[in-house]
Every structure is written in C-alpha cells, then in structure tokens.
Amino acid sequence: MKREELIEKISDKSKIWDMVVIGGGATGLGIALDAALRGYSVALFELDDFAKSTSSRSTKLVHGGVRYLQKGDVALVREALTERGRLRNNAPHLVKDQSFVIPNYTHLDNFIYTCGLTLYDILSWGGLSLGRSLFIPKRKTSRCLPTITKKGLKGGVIYHDGQFDDSRLAINIAQSCAENGGCPINHMKVSGILHDEKGRVAGVKVIDNETGKEYSVRSKSTINATGCFVDDIIKMDVPSSTRMVKPSQGVHLVFDKSFLNSDYAPRSVCCSVA
Numbered sequence: 604m605k606r607e608e609l610i611e612k613i614s615d616k617s618k619i620w621d622m623v624v625i626g627g628g629a630t631g632l633g634i635a636l637d638a639a640l641r642g643y644s645v646a647l648f649e650l651d652d653f654a655k656s657t658s659s660r661s662t663k664l665v666h667g668g669v670r671y672l673q674k675g676d677v678a679l680v681r682e683a684l685t686e687r688g689r690l691r692n693n694a695p696h697l698v699k700d701q702s703f704v705i706p707n708y709t710h711l712d713n714f715i716y717t718c719g720l721t722l723y724d725i726l727s728w729g730g731l732s733l734g735r736s737l738f739i740p741k742r743k744t745s746r747c748l749p750t751i752t753k754k755g756l757k758g759g760v761i762y763h764d765g766q767f768d769d770s771r772l773a774i775n776i777a778q779s780c781a782e783n784g785g786c787p788i789n790h791m792k793v794s795g796i797l798h799d800e801k802g803r804v805a806g807v808k809v810i811d812n813e814t815g816k817e818y819s820v821r822s823k824s825t826i827n828a829t830g831c832f833v834d835d836i837i838k839m840d841v842p843s844s845t846r847m848v849k850p851s852q853g854v855h856l857v858f859d860k861s862f863l864n865s866d867y868a869p870r871s872v873c874c875s876v877a
C-alpha cells in the first residue's frame with residue numbers, strides 16, 4: 604500500500620469513482636472494504652492517520668452488546684455476537700478471548716445474571732462462542748477477583764467477550780481494501796463538496812496535507828463517515844443545516860495490573876462498559 608501510487612490514481616481527472624468515502628475510522632474503512640470486495644471502485648480520504656480519532660480510543664472490546672440483552676433487544680445481540688465471532692475467526696491475531704466476572708451480592712442477582720449470560724452464550728450458536736457462561740460460588744468469585752469486597756458476596760458469573768487492537772484492525776482493513784483495488788489515502792482533508800448541474804453531490808475536493816496540493820475527485824456516491832465530525836461535512840454541502848451531534852466526553856481510567864491482581868476482568872452490574 605504505497606501512498607504515492609494511490610494519489611496517482613485519484614489524480615486522473617477523467618475518472619468517476621463509484622464511491623467516495625470521507626473518514627478513515629472503523630466505519631469508513633469498513634464501508635470502503637465492503638465496496639471494494641463487491642467490485643466497486645472506491646476512494647477513501649482520511650484527514651489525519653487511519654483510526655486517529657474515536658476508532659483508536661475505544662475500550663478495545665469486541666462485544667456482543669450484553670447490555671442490550673437487559674433491554675430485550677435479542678436480534679441486535681445475535682447480530683453483534685455473529686460479527687464478534689466472524690472477527691475472531693477472520694483476525695485471530697487481533698481478537699482474543701477476555702473472561703469477565705460479575706460479582707453478585709444478592710441471590711437474586713446470581714439467578715438473573717446466570718440466566719442472562721447463559722442466554723448471551725447460547726445466542727452465539729454456530730461455532731461463534733468464545734466460551735461458556737458459568738455460575739461460580741463465592742469462594743471462586745473471590746479467587747478470580749481477589750481485590751473485590753468480600754463482605755456480603757453471594758457468588759458470581761463468568762462470561763466471555765472479545766478484546767481487540769482497534770487501531771491495528773483499522774490498518775489491516777485499509778490494507779485489505781487497497782489489496783482489493785480500493786484507494787484509501789490518509790492525510791487527505793476533504794475541504795469541499797462537488798455538485799453536478801442539478802445540484803446533487805458529485806464528489807469531493809481534497810487537500811493533500813503533506814504537499815498542500817488540491818484534487819477534485821468525482822464520484823457517483825459520496826459517503827460521510829466522519830463520526831462526530833459528521834456535521835462539518837454536511838455544512839460544506841448545506842451551510843444552513845442544523846447540527847445533529849452534540850459533543851460529550853468519555854473517560855478511560857487505566858490501572859496497574861496489581862490493582863486487580865487477576866486475568867479476569869470485573870464487570871459491575873450498575874455501570875456500563877462500552
């Protein structure tokens with residue numbers, strides 16, 4: 604994947620691409636790879652480096668959306684578990700099993716979480732399970748999580764989800780996209796939207812951040828996959844549009860391994876993990 608060669612491809616002014624994707628995070632790269640595999644000509648432009656934004660700052664979990672089970676959205680959980688299993692099968696160098704333990708302080712929670720997490724595992728049928736969910740008595744729970752509060756502990760439930768390297772996955776997807784004829788280029792800022800004679804979106808203007816050179820890239824369809832920057836792109840097309848996204852902030856706290864002293868990850872039932 605050579606940047607100069609990819610830039611050469613977009614320099615051809617006569618070319619009309621099937622698709623231009625704006626944004627080289629998980630969403631944009633996934634779309635570009637999918638399009639390339641289906642035989643469409645696709646160019647992707649990323650302002651900074653691939654996955655520089657949210658896509659390299661996740662909690663690094665490939666999960667089946669266990670918390671959506673609480674809300675009864677079984678179809679969504681099945682879909683997410685299927686994708687989790689596919690990702691583990693397709694990219695075993697990036698996805699590994701992570702065992703979680705939910706410590707319970709009431710017998711009712713023991714019952715609820717054993718049933719719920721057994722269902723979570725059953726929903727990954729078809730060889731996509733990462734490991735069985737199991738009730739464990741309180742002594743084993745405190746062996747798995749030696750630093751948790753022992754007072755009032757009634758037991759726990761072990762279940763499994765995936766852990767992954769988000770930025771390496773993004774780079775691998777960009778590589779696969781390029782290998783399949785796609786044209787993902789980093790350090791390229793989309794600076795404007797092109798329109799056809801009927802006023803419809805017909806491509807983008809991009810500036811190479813390394814050379815300052817501007818390119819006009821025409822396309823049959825243009826996808827805005829810029830995550831929390833989505834409104835900035837929409838405003839390039841419709842300056843009067845109202846903003847859809849409001850900024851918010853999440854915080855990751857990183858602890859020394861000695862804080863937990865275990866390979867099991869604790870999961871609290873009162874707060875959500877992304």
Ligand SMILES: Cc1cc2nc3c(=O)[nH]c(=O)nc-3n(C[C@H](O)[C@H](O)[C@H](O)COP(=O)(O)OP(=O)(O)OC[C@H]3O[C@@H](n4cnc5c(N)ncnc54)[C@H](O)[C@@H]3O)c2cc1C
Nearest residue numbers: 626628629630650656658661662663664793829830853877
């Ligand atoms: C705190 C937190 C924890 C999370 N944990 C997990 C997790 O454990 N597991 C999980 O699966 N998901 C997790 N997520 C969700 C996941 O990280 C996001 O859904 C995903 O990264 C979004 O990717 P994206 O491509 O839509 O956006 P982004 O990664 O933000 O990509 C958008 C890209 O568009 C580019 N861009 C913007 N403007 C332009 C322009 N003018 N020209 C060209 N490019 C432009 C940006 O540089 C950026 O790289 C988490 C999210 C958060 C916030």
